[in-house]
Amino acid sequence: MGLLFAKLMTIFGDRDHKVILVGLDNAGKTTILYQFLTKEAVQTAPTIGSNVEEITIQKTRFLVWDIGGQESLRATWNSYYCNTEIVILVVDSTDRERLTVTKEELHRMLAHEDLQNASVLVLANKQDMKNSMSAAEISHFLTLTSLTAHSWHVQGCCALTGEGLPASLEWMRARVLAS
Incomplete structure (x- = not known):
């Protein structure tokens, strides 16, 4: 009986959970993706x-789409929304000037019908930098408490060292296991 159940789980139990990784250009999205994958900082170029990479955490598989954040590319983000379970928004915690743009993009995204059931993970990147905003400041500025239809979490992190990223992966895993 146990062997049969194990075989059924390998056939039906495992599946990829779709994640989109978005944010403005130079926020650290690609560095975070490869930190998730290799646990090392890698040299990146603008996406x-x-x-797309598959990341497995304790037998939970995530298919993570890292989408370019330049202004000209943001209009194409919606072509990636279908079947997305988690939206990871990477915020450059030192970029106070463009936080309003980040907020507008986040709220525009979450209004899309394909993301109505998606959870939101905000990664407050570059916490190692002088004068970076805290995760709480970013949460307040992005008005995350208004996202009553989405479960959300803010995690401070540093893409270069990986600090904060294991906790964010655990949050993602807990979200998909709860749904």
Whole structure:
């Protein structure tokens, strides 16, 4: 009986959970993606289009789409929304000038019908930098408490060292296991 159940789980139990990784250009999205994957900082270039990688955390598989954040590419983000379970928004915690743009993009995204059931993970990147905003400041500025239809979490992190990223992966895993 146990062997049969194990075989059924391998056939039906495992599946990829779709995640989109978005944020303005230079926020650290690609560095975070490869930190998730290799646990090392890698040299990156601006993403034109998207990168996709599979990340497995304790037998939970995430298919993570890293989408370019340049202004000209943001209009294409919605083509990635279908079947997305988690939206990871990467915020450059030192970029106070563009936080309003980040907020507008987040709220525009979450109004899309394909993301109505998606959870939101905000990664407050570059916490190692002088004068970076705290995760709480970013949460307040992005008005995350108004996101009553979405479960959300803010995690301070540093893409270069990986600090804060294991906790964010655990939050993602808990979200998909709860649904």
